[in-house]
Amino acid sequence: MWYPEKIKSIKETDRVLEIGPGGTPYSRSDVFLELIIKDEKEFRKQRGDMPPLVTTKPVVYYDGTKFPFKNKEFDYVICSHVLEHVPNLESFLKELFRIARNGYIEYPTIYYEYIYNFSVHKNLLKYNQGSLLYLPKNETHLEDFQIIQNFYQETLSKDYYDLVNQLRPFMAEGFEWHKPFKLKQTQSITDLSWVKPQIPEMDVQRKATLPGKMLLALNKSIRAYFKRKI
Secondary structure (H helix, E strand, O other): OOOOOOOOOOOOOEEEEEEEEOOOOOOOEHHHHHHHHHHHHHHHHHHHOOOOOOOOEEEEEEEEOOOOOOOOOOEEOOOOOOOOOOOOOOHEEEEEHHHEEEEEEEEOOOHHHHHHOOOOOOOEEEEEEEEEEEHHHHHOOOHHHHHHHHHHHHHHHHOHHHHHHHHHHHHEEEEOOOOOOOOEEEEOOOHHHHOOOOOOOHHHHHHOHHHHHHHHHHHHHHHHHHHHHH
């Protein structure tokens, strides 16, 4: 989970379920729900190459269809970096709303997916004006750039996180919900993007590093070159 500070509505007496916690569950969760995946290599890919879950709290496994819980069994459900993996979003959300009264959802944005495009991620997502918009990745041309995305995936495996960390607000999105919301499929990546993203200026200390200085010098050289051309 990238934005634990966005979870603000859990009460002291609430019973909390977390779906797909990976190896780093939220501290307030009482019960965990995991998909049955027998292949450990595939399971590791599904949890973002994180170590397996170690907990003394109850872990319930299910087959990916109906959640094995009663109606409104939980007061709050956390679903962080799960929806992008789900093949049937409509069915999944129906179950989510059935078993809980409130919850938190988080997922990578189209900007993250465009760069890294992990194969276990099936959907592009964006919450907008009370509706969750989605576009199956297999209906886009992202795979045309897989040879480039493989390079960026390798950078993450080598712990190059600067790009993600510096642009974190644009790389993942999270929100709390208190009533069922609509799910709408779109065919346009424009619907999944920010209209006018306000990209902050780079931190002064970051600019002072050697790579930062090199980039600034390169930008100045490019600008000077084009001014001469004009």
